[in-house]
Amino acid sequence: MLETILSRDAFLLTIELKIFWLIAFGYGVCLFLFFAHLFTKKNSIGNAATGILWGVVVAHAALILFRTFEAQRAPFQTLYESLSWFAWSASITYLYAARKWKDVYLAGIPVTLLSMSASLYALLSRNPAVEPLSPPLQSWWFEYHVILAFLSYAVFVVSCSIELVYLLIKPRLEKGLSYNYGLDLDNIETFHRTSFKLVLFGFPLLTFGVFSGAAWANDAWGRYWSWDPKETWSLITWTVFAMYLHAMTIPKWKGLPASMFNILGFICMMMTFLGVNWLAKLLGIPSLHIYAV
Amino acid sequence: MQIRNRWLYKKFASLKTSILFLGLLSIFYLVGTIFPQGGDIEDYIKEGGRFVLLVKIFGLLDLFSTPLFFITAFVLFINIFICSYERFLALTSETQIDTEFIPTHTIQLNTKENIDNIFIKKLGFKKIHSNQTAAIVAKGLSYKWLTWLYHIGVFLCFIGFFLTYLFAFEDEVTIYPNETKTILPSKQGRLQKLFNIKPKEFPFKIQLAEFITEYNQMPSIDYPKDKLSRLAIALGWQGKPITYKIKDDSYFPKDWKSRLIVYKDDKFAYIKTIEVNEPLKYGGITFYQSAFKQDLKITIDNSPLAIDAEVDKEAILPGIENSIVFRNLRVGTLFKKDGTTEKIIPSVDVYIVKKTTNDKKEKEKAGKLEFGSSLTIEDKAIGIKEFKEATILSYRYDPGVPLLWLAGIMVLVTMALRVYSAWYRIIYRVDEEQGAPLLKLSIKTRGLLADEEGMVRRVRHYAK
Numbered sequence: 001m002l003e004t005i006l007s008r009d010a011f012l013l014t015i016e017l018k019i020f021w022l023i024a025f026g027y028g029v030c031l032f033l034f035f036a037h038l039f040t041k042k043n044s045i046g047n048a049a050t051g052i053l054w055g056v057v058v059a060h061a062a063l064i065l066f067r068t069f070e071a072q073r074a075p076f077q078t079l080y081e082s083l084s085w086f087a088w089s090a091s092i093t094y095l096y097a098a099r100k101w102k103d104v105y106l107a108g109i110p111v112t113l114l115s116m117s118a119s120l121y122a123l124l125s126r127n128p129a130v131e132p133l134s135p136p137l138q139s140w141w142f143e144y145h146v147i148l149a150f151l152s153y154a155v156f157v158v159s160c161s162i163e164l165v166y167l168l169i170k171p172r173l174e175k176g177l178s179y180n181y182g183l184d185l186d187n188i189e190t191f192h193r194t195s196f197k198l199v200l201f202g203f204p205l206l207t208f209g210v211f212s213g214a215a216w217a218n219d220a221w222g223r224y225w226s227w228d229p230k231e232t233w234s235l236i237t238w239t240v241f242a243m244y245l246h247a248m249t250i251p252k253w254k255g256l257p258a259s260m261f262n263i264l265g266f267i268c269m270m271m272t273f274l275g276v277n278w279l280a281k282l283l284g285i286p287s288l289h290i291y292a293v
Numbered sequence: 294m295q296i297r298n299r300w301l302y303k304k305f306a307s308l309k310t311s312i313l314f315l316g317l318l319s320i321f322y323l324v325g326t327i328f329p330q331g332g333d334i335e336d337y338i339k340e341g342g343r344f345v346l347l348v349k350i351f352g353l354l355d356l357f358s359t360p361l362f363f364i365t366a367f368v369l370f371i372n373i374f375i376c377s378y379e380r381f382l383a384l385t386s387e388t389q390i391d392t393e394f395i396p397t398h399t400i401q402l403n404t405k406e407n408i409d410n411i412f413i414k415k416l417g418f419k420k421i422h423s424n425q426t427a428a429i430v431a432k433g434l435s436y437k438w439l440t441w442l443y444h445i446g447v448f449l450c451f452i453g454f455f456l457t458y459l460f461a462f463e464d465e466v467t468i469y470p471n472e473t474k475t476i477l478p479s480k481q482g483r484l485q486k487l488f489n490i491k492p493k494e495f496p497f498k499i500q501l502a503e504f505i506t507e508y509n510q511m512p513s514i515d516y517p518k519d520k521l522s523r524l525a526i527a528l529g530w531q532g533k534p535i536t537y538k539i540k541d542d543s544y545f546p547k548d549w550k551s552r553l554i555v556y557k558d559d560k561f562a563y564i565k566t567i568e569v570n571e572p573l574k575y576g577g578i579t580f581y582q583s584a585f586k587q588d589l590k591i592t593i594d595n596s597p598l599a600i601d602a603e604v605d606k607e608a609i610l611p612g613i614e615n616s617i618v619f620r621n622l623r624v625g626t627l628f629k630k631d632g633t634t635e636k637i638i639p640s641v642d643v644y645i646v647k648k649t650t651n652d653k654k655e656k657e658k659a660g661k662l663e664f665g666s667s668l669t670i671e672d673k674a675i676g677i678k679e680f681k682e683a684t685i686l687s688y689r690y691d692p693g694v695p696l697l698w699l700a701g702i703m704v705l706v707t708m709a710l711r712v713y714s715a716w717y718r719i720i721y722r723v724d725e726e727q728g729a730p731l732l733k734l735s736i737k738t739r740g741l742l743a744d745e746e747g748m749v750r751r752v753r754h755y756a757k
Contacts, residue, residue, distance in 0.1 A: 002629070002631045009512070018527070124524070125520065129516070129537075132547065135569040139570040204709045214701075216570075222463060227325055243312050250309065283327060
């Protein structure tokens with residue numbers, strides 16, 4: 001009986017890994033096509049990349065459901081699972097944000113690059129084994145905290161991508177260069193405003209992430225705030241995005257300074273998600289979030 | 294008020310000050326992740342810390358309790374207070390319509406219906422002002438009030454943090470099964486410490502009725518760690534299938550629970566089984582399932598005299614030259630992969646601690662010792678005579694938590710409403726041009742769900 005269960009689990013994991021490799025490859029194909037669009041300036045290639053990305057995202061959603069079935073719980077416990085969720089949520093957010101843009105594909109480059117990198121990092125470096133939930137994670141906060149915090153991460157990824165495209169294209173437009181990848185003086189500000197709207201959408205989610213994390217810590221560890229590196233970096237991310245949102249209300253700071261805060265917020269978000277584990281390891285600082293590595 | 298015209302007040306009421314101090318706090322946070330908070334300076338030096346002088350001067354190992362951090366946070370607190378006060382004054386002042394009303398949309402009015410009725414009855418707007426120039430209607434929760442409310446929430450959070458900082462304390466208590474304990478905290482809040490107020494014994498006792506440990510059977514995976522092998526498997530170049538295996542030590546903590554009984558004035562008062570994420574709250578104190586302690590009584594060569602040993606600590610056993618460490622005492626229930634459960638035969642891993650040539654200690658596994666059997670070390674047969682597990686509870690008094698709950702919910706709800714819910718304000722008037730009535734309006738929206746074009750379409754529809 002036990003042998004049968006173990007063989008079944010191994011079989012399911014093998015299938016899962018094969019599909020995940022295909023998905024990572026799919027993100028790679030999209031990245032290649034978005035780059036091809038950058039150099040060839042052909043909208044048909046950008047369109048094809050978007051179409052394929054839709055397919056990859058649907059397949060990835062199915063894979064996440066598959067993992068949920070396989071693990072019999074929400075698939076966000078290990079870094080392997082979080083990376084998969086992050087890759088998927090970033091890409092779906094991009095596709096949702098891009099649905100109204102006509103012939104604008106540049107923001108797809110950083111998004112698919114991140115989705116592909118996250119998938120490859122999970123596949124090549126993390127343990128894919130399905131593990132039971134450890135006692136601190138057995139809480140009803142688990143799903144809400146992780147889903148909403150990661151949704152905010154996805155939103156910030158896309159916002160930063162738009163910001164980068166804006167900073168790249170705006171000077172070209174001001175110089176009067178002819179081809180600007182679907183953007184012109186009429187639509188670039190509307191396009192850029194999407195970046196602000198995304199942060200606006202993600203900020204309450206991140207706030208919920210920070211508050212729910214504190215409430216959860218209060219139940220599990222008896223202290224709502226321990227200045228643990230992961231907690232502190234989430235607070236840094238929150239503070240930087242708060243600075244961005246405030247800067248957007250000051251007319252003189254709306255341009256480059258606000259854009260810089262947005263990009264800095266993204267960097268802090270990546271630190272919270274991945275960099276902090278590396279930093280804690282490098283500096284030998286113990287972290288309560290050890291299960292997240 | 295004269296104070297509102299002063300330079301300093303204006304600086305404090307400025308958004309730029311908010312950004313500046315948010316930035317400064319971020320730098321503090323950043324530094325706090327580089328230096329281990331709560332660490333000891335001696336340990337820092339011992340581990341080769343390179344910034345000893347800076348650490349000492351700025352108290353970098355307890356950065357979030359330093360005066361510098363407090364001053365920065367306090368300035369931001371004052372800034373939020375003044376900004377909120379200014380915003381409140383603006384909110385309670387009367388709405389004015391610009392005499393220079395610049396309409397952004399002009400709609401031909403073909404209906405005989407009163408335009409106010411269209412806005413109020415058909416579109417659900419509320420009239421907030423009107424004069425000879427134009428009228429103002431609004432729909433949705435006022436974004437200005439919502440913005441003000443979540444800033445007040447943040448302000449209350451600061452007060453909550455401060456209450457925690459002043460009054461919170463925490464400590465630990467170890468209780469054995471069937472033992473009843475009176476608790477006298479050895480620690481106290483910062484303010485009590487400052488005024489030298491001695492901690493008081495809690496007016497209740499706690500008994501551990503039962504301690505339960507549970508494990509899941511966790512198979513380990515046979516899958517390569519190196520990237521190239523994984524890639525080879527993915528490409529089908531390496532045929533070895535992925536397998537799961539159950540090993541002897543495939544135990545993964547499922548849960549540990551303490552059934553606690555509270556007695557007040559020696560009478561039963563309350564009972565609760567606590568576990569991680571499920572604390573006991575009683576008399577203003579919260580008790581958390583923190584850890585557990587495991588003790589053994591070890592026999593040597595079946596001698597009736599047993600030696601006390603604590604799991605994870607070095608023990609000296611008579612007749613054995615090296616010290617011994619017992620680890621991973623497994624007792625309780627195992628939840629197996631096939632859905633069945635079994636009582637674990639108590640066992641412990643035994644390590645011999647050997648001194649190396651450079652005076653360091655090395656642990657070498659001697660074997661697994663099961664209850665009822667023996668293990669031979671240095672010609673001595675050691676066995677387990679008795680074992681027991683005690684619960685370690687951490688307890689905490691924190692008067693900041695209720696306020697933080699309230700403030701946190703306030704921030705989240707009002708911020709979510711401000712950001713997502715739709716708010717519209719329309720300023721309009723009806724002009725006649727060449728005998729035809731024209732509805733001129735300007736529209737302002739807030740909230741991600743607001744649809745300006747959609748609203749104009751609806752106005753057009755009713756104006757037909």
